[in-house]
Amino acid sequence: MAEERWEKITGWKLTGFGLGLAAFLGLLLASEPGFVFGLDHANxxxxxxxxxxxxxxxxxxxTxxxxxGQLTFPVLLAISFWRQGRVLGLAAAGIWFFENWLNIARYMADARALELPLVGGGDHDWNTIFTRWHVLSYDTDIAGTLRCLAWAGMATMVGWVGWRCWRDRQRPDNTESF
Ligand SMILES: [Zn+2]
Structure with a gap:
């Protein structure tokens, strides 16, 4: 049955996920917008x-x-967790994926301002891309939209974990070994 596709979320795992999520959100809110220490260094x-x-x-x-590149790794992780039916792993990879969008939005919003220090001092990706697409004057609007989508995406991941927990409680206990 479709329900057995997903692992059952134990209390301990959920506690771990909740603590990780709280630490992540704390770090996100304490960081400069669009650059979370550690995570965005990896990104x-x-x-x-x-x-x-x-x-x-x-x-x-x-360009x-x-x-x-920065979206590839969370996507690969998400696919791997999805194939294993691991709910919390998939949610964490999804949150990482959408957190990346905040970082991308920060870079997008800088397309006209050109104020961010660039690694290697090369071309500004989003100045180049938006110029190519003839949307340079909308850089901050596009970035703002992406930011909203990023938060919606992260919220969806958390909501999905909540939904899975609720579904688990509807399952008969003897399905755990399936
Ligand atoms: Zn780049």
């Missing part, structure tokens, strides 16, 4: 790795490689 690393990797295949797409 930046994947971003910088993404450029040359995509650049190997296509020069023009290299997008950074953003693709």
């Amino acid at each position: 930046l690393l994947f971003h910088e790795a993404g450029h040359p990797i995509v650049g190997l295949f296509n020069n023009r797409l290299e 997008y490689g950074g953003t693709l």
Whole structure:
């Protein structure tokens, strides 16, 4: 049955997830907007790795490689957890994915201002991309929309965990070993 696709969430695991989530939110709110200490250092690393990797295949797409790079790892993790039916792992990977959008939005919003210090001092990705798309004057609007979607995405992940917990309570106890 479809219900057995997902692991049952034990109290201990849920406690761990809740503590992790609280620590994450605390860090997020204490950080400068769009740059969470530690997490966004990792995201930046994947971003910088993404450029040359995509650049190997296509020069023009290299500009997008950074953003693709920083989204790739949470997506791969999410797929892996999804295949294993691990609810909390998938939710955590999903939250990481959407947190990345806040970081991307910060970079987008800087497309005209050009104030962020850039690693390697190269081109400004979003100045290049938005200029290419002829939407440079909407940079902060697009960034604002992405930020809203990021929060909605993270909230959806948390809501889904709540839904899974509620469904678990509806399951007969003897399904645990299935
Ligand atoms: Zn970049």
